[in-house]
Amino acid sequence: MDYFVFVSVYKDDSGDEAPIPHEERALTQGVLKTLASKLDDLSTCNELIGKHGAALQRSLSELEELRGSNDNTDKVKAVNERATLFRITSNxxxxxxxxxxxxxxxHSRRWQKALHYEREQRHHLEETIEQLAKQHNSLERAWRENPSSYAGVERPQDGDVSDDNEEAEFFDAMEDSTAFITVTAAIRQLASQVSAFTFTESLFVCFKDTSTNHLQLRRTRRTRIPDKPNYSLNLWSIMKNCIGKDLSRIPMPVNFNEPLSMLQRLTEDLEYSELLDRAARCDSSLEQMCLVAAFSVSSYSTTVHRTAKPFNPLLGETYELDRLEEYGYRSISEQISHHPPAAAHHVTSQRGWTLWQHITIDSKFRGKYISVVPLGNIHLQFHSSGNHYVWSKVTSTVHNIIVGKLWIDQSGDIDIVNTTTKDTCRLKFSPYSYFSREVPRKVTGVVEDREGTAHYILSGTWDDKMESAKIVESSQGGGGSEGKQKTVYQTLQPKLLWKKYPLPENAENMHFFSSLALTLNEPEEGVAPTDSRLRPDQRLMEEGLWDEANIQKQRLEERQRQERKKREANCCKSQDIExxxxxxxDRKTDENTGDATYFYKGGYWEAKERQNWSQCPRIF
Known part of the structure; x- marks a missing residue:
């Protein structure tokens, strides 16, 4: 069995450099530009010092010649002026x-620290590779001593195996499975060591034998999709008859869509799941609330350029996102109603939290704009503390439907409640106004305990970042516009809670998708037959075949209408019309809010493991 270990790093020991990351290159160029500017300033000051120093020397010589004369006032004045210029230039x-x-x-300290860290990580990597080589050697020894236990594997030449390694471990024929487990663990350890390596760009750990091809242990996700075609469409010809109507009931061509379903857009809220990982480790419920609030805002950051409409999922459509290996969570969502569109979503994380939500979308066309109002609550519970948070989403508005460039805005309030400790946070999304002096897309909030005492101020924008500042003192200020007194908070320096990731290269031609969004519709084996990845019209649109996608979309919608008529004919009056x-x-009553919502009843991941999808309907 041969092993292949390929590591692409930022810089190797020989001094050969790999392609430098764009952010690091931009930062380095900025520092070099600053240093060059400072050098220019030093050069200019040096020339001025030389000039004024020479003039001062001449004045002193002239003053020396006039010593003893009574008519030296002008010369002394000139010397003082030149001395002043020299002093200013010297300063x-x-x-x-x-x-x-x-x-x-x-910057020297930062670079030295980074270099020191890189050397340490390289040293750990070398030790791990050495350990892997020793275990590889021990496997080959066991293989040579018991060739009958490894049927179908080609025996290596005697010269290929080193016999002088005294630290190698030996395994007899009964321990062959343990030997393979040991090697796998070593490879996982190698991957974890390198993943912590800041300047490492990629790691591929592969092995092969005579019966299999190269196998990559950690999947590489795609980083691009086909560019969006430039198709023109008369928007008003379609929308003029839709004013005041529910858009979910109006057939639309795929030209208005992006190649993701609403279930996938719902899952995209997990782009910054590391905020919840950090929150799970918080001892203070108030600090935890700050991170939960930042997470609730971060879900809107991907929408700033995304004015296209996601595909409305078919009834019974599902979407799974398994990121246990990368981020420690699994997500499953299902379209539980078609009119009105409603979805249930459940996420479980190995890093200490569970999130679930039941969202119904209410969208209306108002002539100049489209408003999208998500109805329903989002629930988040942390395993260790038991803290249970509940909040809802704000209204999204797409402007300039008829004339001008489309743009999106988020407005309204989010009230986050910790039902366990009764801590609260109200986030205010300020609507954009041409006449306002406020920062566009501004979000502000206050975190309060159960007594109503404010502890943190939150501020930022929903498309960029959020910060928190601890309150040290509060007082009543002057009257507001409505005659109410305003509270003035004195805070410490704000701390960054969340910062938006930069968009991938060429994002403007890929529907402005984020790095996570680019992977959401990537084909995967073993998913349920109802998964959004298998929807044909959405797949054709992603591939740029919009005419074919429109044909498939009409077919699916007509089929869904026929299925609905059958259900209406067969259902009892006591049943839901769907x-x-x-x-x-399962539909149950939530103990915290008293509202009816949908809870995950289990079984999906078990069905996937068995690949038993017999209960899934045929919807595509």
Missing amino acids: AMLNACRDFLDVAES GYQPLWF
Whole structure:
């Protein structure tokens, strides 16, 4: 059995450099530009010092010649002026030197620290590879001693195996499975070591034998999709008859869509799941609330350029996202109603939290804009503390439907409640106004305990970042516009809670998808036959075949209408008019809110493991 270990790093020991990441290159260029500017300042100051120093020297010589004369007032005045100029120039030189030194020292420390960290990680990597080589050697020894236990595997040449390794472990024929487990664990350890390596760009750990091809242990997700075609469409010709109507009941061509379903857009809220991982480790419920609030805002960051409509899922359509290996969570969602569109979503994380939601979408066309109002609550519970958070989403509005460039805005309030401790946070999404002096897309909030005492101020924008500042003192200020007194908070320096990831290269031609969004519709084996990845019209649209996608979309919608008529004819009056019972979710009353919602009843991941999808309907 041969092993192949390929590691692409930022810089190797020989000094050969791999392609530098774009962010690091931009930062380095910025620092070099700053240092060059400081050097120019130093050069200018040096020339001025030389010029004024020479003039001062001449004045002093002339003053020396006039010593003893009574008519030297003008010369003394000239000397004083030149001395003043020399002093000013010298001070400027000193300041420029200090600035240059500060910049050089600060970045030098950062680079030295990064280099030291890189060397340590490289040392750990070398030790791990050495250990892997020893275990490889021990396997080959066991193989040579018991060739009958490894049927179908080609025996290596005697010269290929080293016999002088005294630290190699030996395994007899009864321990062959244990030997393979040991090697797998070593490979996983190698991958975990390298994943912590800041400047490592990629790691591929592969092995092969005579019966299999190369096998990559960790899947590489795709980083691009086909570019969006440039198709023109008369929007008003379609929308003029839709004013005041529910858009979910109006057939639309795929030209208005992006190649993702609403279930996938719902799952995209997990783009910044690391905020919840951090929150799960918080001892303070108030600090935890700050991170939960930042997570609730982060879900809107991907929408700033995304004015296209996601595909409305078919009834019974599902979507799974298994990121246990990368991020420790699994997500499953199901379309539980078609009119009105409603979905149930459940996420379980190995890093200490569970999230679930039941969202119904209410969308209306108002002539100049489209408003999308998500109805329903989002629930989040942390395993260790038991803290249970509940909140809802704000209204999304797409403007300039008829004339002008489409743009999207988020407005309204989000009230986050910790039902366990009764802590609260109200986030205000300020609507955009042409006449306002406020920062566009501004979000502000206050975190309060159960007594109503404010502890943190949250501020930022929903498309970029959120910060928190701890309140140290509060007082009543002047009257507001409605005659109410405003509360003035004195805070410490704000701390960054969340920062948006930069969009991938060429995102403007890929529907402005984020890195996670690019992977959501990537084909995967073993998913349920109702999974959104298998929807033909959505797949054709992603591939740029929009005419074919429209044909498939009409076919699916007509089929769904026929299925609905059958259910209406067969269902009893006591049943829901949809006559549909979700496969993976049950409708129950929530103990915290008293509202009816849908809870995951289990069984999906077990069915996937068995590949038993017999209960799934045929919807595509």
